Amino acid sequence: MEKTGRWRRLSEALLNPRVDDRRLESALASARERAPVPLIWLIGKTQSGKTSIIRALTGSPAAEIGNGFQPCTRTARIYDFPATAPVVRFLDTRGLGEVDYDPEDDIRFGESQAHLLLAVMRACDLDQEVVLGVVRTVRQRHPEWPLVIVQTALHEGYPPDFEHPHPYPFETEPAPAGLPADLARALRVQRDQAGDFPGRAPVRWVPVDLTLPEDGYAPADYGLEALWKAIDTLSALPLRHLLGRDSEVLDLFEQAAHPHIVGYALAAAGVGALPLVDLAGVPAIQAKMLQSLAALHAQTWDRRTILEFLGLLGTSVGIAYGTRMAGRTLIKLVPYLGQTLGAVWGASASGATTFALGKAAAYYLRRRNLGLSTEARALRRVFADQITQGAKLLRESS
Numbered sequence: 001m002e003k004t005g006r007w008r009r010l011s012e013a014l015l016n017p018r019v020d021d022r023r024l025e026s027a028l029a030s031a032r033e034r035a036p037v038p039l040i041w042l043i044g045k046t047q048s049g050k051t052s053i054i055r056a057l058t059g060s061p062a063a064e065i066g067n068g069f070q071p072c073t074r075t076a077r078i079y080d081f082p083a084t085a086p087v088v089r090f091l092d093t094r095g096l097g098e099v100d101y102d103p104e105d106d107i108r109f110g111e112s113q114a115h116l117l118l119a120v121m122r123a124c125d126l127d128q129e130v131v132l133g134v135v136r137t138v139r140q141r142h143p144e145w146p147l148v149i150v151q152t153a154l155h156e157g158y159p160p161d162f163e164h165p166h167p168y169p170f171e172t173e174p175a176p177a178g179l180p181a182d183l184a185r186a187l188r189v190q191r192d193q194a195g196d197f198p199g200r201a202p203v204r205w206v207p208v209d210l211t212l213p214e215d216g217y218a219p220a221d222y223g224l225e226a227l228w229k230a231i232d233t234l235s236a237l238p239l240r241h242l243l244g245r246d247s248e249v250l251d252l253f254e255q256a257a258h259p260h261i262v263g264y265a266l267a268a269a270g271v272g273a274l275p276l277v278d279l280a281g282v283p284a285i286q287a288k289m290l291q292s293l294a295a296l297h298a299q300t301w302d303r304r305t306i307l308e309f310l311g312l313l314g315t316s317v318g319i320a321y322g323t324r325m326a327g328r329t330l331i332k333l334v335p336y337l338g339q340t341l342g343a344v345w346g347a348s349a350s351g352a353t354t355f356a357l358g359k360a361a362a363y364y365l366r367r368r369n370l371g372l373s374t375e376a377r378a379l380r381r382v383f384a385d386q387i388t389q390g391a392k393l394l395r396e397s398s
Contacts, residue, residue: 068080075101136198147199351394
């Protein structure tokens with residue numbers, strides 16, 4: 001009876017496009033409490049390039065980022081990505097150099113979470129003592145936090161008609177010959193000003209030039225791979241894979257969908273072990289994920305689409321859906337998830353199953369966008385393969 005009740009709650013959540021927001025928020029809050037989302041703290045002056053870094057790391061449009069920040073302390077704001085079920089949070093200090101800034105509130109806000117510090121400085125702005133002072137204070141308090149110093153807007157030090165040097169030359173010291181003299185001097189002065197930082201965690205310096213295509217500098221993400229390498233080296237979190245920015249996630253639609261799927265999978269894993277919360281929470285999380293994926297693919301997640309999707313997923317498990325209101329005809333489906341879902345509501349299986357369900361839905365929605373039919377066998381193979389991948393990702397993220 002308990003299994004039947006769980007399947008009924010799942011089916012009702014999936015077939016009802018109006019997710020109970022209170023139930024969903026309760027489930028997400030429980031997940032975040034059990035597994036806090038890792039936080040990257042960006043410390044830098046206004047207009048130093050912090051939003052450009054977030055845009056480059058997440059692949060999210062600048063406009064979306066600007067609308068997504070929420071105040072969290074008197075002097076800082078937070079950006080969750082993705083917004084509903086984030087895999088990473090960015091803490092952005094505001095007004096450095098313009099106000100009497102005390103980092104104490106910001107340190108207290110995030111110090112219980114996993115941390116990576118990104119100090120951001122425009123390469124040709126040599127007045128960085130306020131930024132460096134905050135970084136020193138943070139490292140004195142938390143000497144174990146790794147630090148990446150990102151020197152941005154390299155093109156401001158270029159003479160006319162100068163192009164980005166190739167191959168990327170900044171991974172060796174000293175800076176190679178051939179750089180514009182003003183830029184080379186500015187990069188060196190900032191390092192000399194910084195000196196040695198407190199703490200035992202390593203420090204990496206990464207010059208980048210992250211622009212928009214219309215700015216005319218190619219590539220627009222110059223130095224991004226070096227920044228990723230620094231983050232990968234210093235952080236144990238598989239951030240690149242969580243965000244879908246690695247070589248395993250190639251298609252642009254897949255890149256957009258991937259962090260949403262991961263975020264909901266992490267949330268489902270967070271509540272999957274709670275005996276009462278998971279009964280209502282996991283179905284709500286999965287239903288919201290499917291709606292979000294449909295919106296990303298500019299499709300409506302209506303009853304007809306849901307029934308088709310579930311019907312394609314399999315026939316080895318029969319699921320009876322009860323009526324949604326009095327007088328409705330009993331809906332019976334013979335789908336959908338096969339033998340692999342026997343432990344769907346277990347603590348570990350909830351996250352992996354949610355991940356696989358999301359990947360299968362993304363595959364299905366992508367083919368619909370292309371005007372292609374979906375073969376049931378192919379969709380079931382995607383789901384079965386992604387169960388394993390989801391379990392692996394969740395292990396690496398814990």
